[in-house]
Amino acid sequence: MGMRLLVLGGTHFLGRHVGTAALDRGHEVASFTRGVSGEPPAGVRALHGDRDDPTALPAALDGWAPDLAVDTSCQTRVAARNAAAVLSGVRGYAFVSSLNAYANWPPGPIGPEDGEPTWETDDDGYGPVKAYAEREIRAAVPGRFLTARAGLIVGPDDRVDRLGWWLRRIARGGRVVVPAEGWHQPIAAVDVRDLAGWLVEMAERGVPGAVNATGPAGMTTLGGLLDLCREVTGGDAEWVPVPEADLLAAGVEPWLHLPLWLPAEVAGTAWDVDTTRARELGLPSRPLERTVADTWAWLQGVEELPPPPHDLPRPGLPADLEAALLAGHDQGP
Structure with missing residues (x-):
């Protein structure tokens, strides 16, 4: 009723x-x-x-x-x-x-x-x-x-745009800066x-x-999520892993400039969250590939995203910072 x-x-x-x-x-x-x-x-x-x-x-x-x-x-x-x-x-x-x-x-x-x-x-x-x-x-x-x-x-209608930024950047293809040590960090969503x-x-x-x-601990890694983004968008992105020390020295802000990336000293524990009660109470966890695919489908119908809520900064790696990092590093995961 x-x-x-x-x-x-x-x-x-x-x-x-x-x-x-x-x-x-x-x-x-x-x-x-x-x-x-x-x-x-x-x-x-x-x-x-x-x-x-x-x-x-x-x-x-x-x-x-x-x-x-x-x-x-x-x-x-x-x-x-x-x-x-x-x-x-x-x-x-x-x-x-x-x-x-x-x-x-x-x-x-x-x-x-x-x-x-x-x-x-x-x-x-x-x-x-x-x-x-x-x-x-x-x-x-x-x-x-x-x-x-x-x-x-994560999912469709996300104005905060962390996953969305990765999808759009990966869809453009070419050499893409990724965090070297952060590639294998666990992620739950x-x-x-x-x-x-x-x-x-x-x-x-x-x-x-x-x-x-939240999602079960260890449901994927940052690298696994980015690989999935490349598969869903059909892009030809080539990963360029940059060591954490170089990222930080260049002024790359974790979580903001490379969304979802956390420094190694934090990432190992920040994603380790007990969700036993959530699972017992039936919180679903649909396959991540469906979430990524549906988010990409939604993004393709959006001409321009409004600003993120609550005065949050818009995520993503500035073009000049990306160019400088790419100039100094070889590709390959």
Whole structure:
């Protein structure tokens, strides 16, 4: 039987896919956003307001009482308090947190959820805010609050564009800078569609607790992912491995200029995250080649990507930096 489901967020990437998944499961769906990043999927009721304004959500709901909530957009402590005040009566609340909520990640590793400390500081860093929001909303929705500590989320509609940058660069072909030591670093990711559908199900069931919501540890390597990108795009890219010391000396920023690459001292543990509970609760993990292929198909229909959300910098290796690195290194993995 369908219920009323509110998506906090809902106009791009994860929030958008949550809205679609909820519609597919027969729910009456509304999204609550600032109204500046486009419209939600067709069939989703668009509600607008600023989450930091305590009057905005009650005014937008205007008597429409949700049974379920999936929160994809909490960025401030005030937003968490406001959501807790208004949505304490829902049957299930699925909150999208982050592995950054853990006080020791990175570098990790991360074991079972209940044995790992989360941030308790008062600063407004990304991780401390997520950890605070978990505590605040959990107290308001006891026994019905799930926090999904997400890692790398990939798939169609991704405006953050880390996987997308690699796909476009590899499709152009030619010599491509790759991190030499990072080639074999493990990577784990979750497809945005798998995570979205699972979040809706968790809210429906009122499942409580914390879950490391990412792909299985060791599901692939950075090199394996890039090989897959080359296969999917049909490009003729030739890998040019550059030693980590040379990358850092040239000013290459890990994770930003070469998306998904982490220095060796961090990569060995950062991707080692226990996902036993996620697997027990049925978080799917579709084949990575399907995710990469679907992301590439989506990108080919996009004329120009909007800026990344939350003022994140656009990822990718600047052309002048790439040219300098290629000039000094031979090809071959």
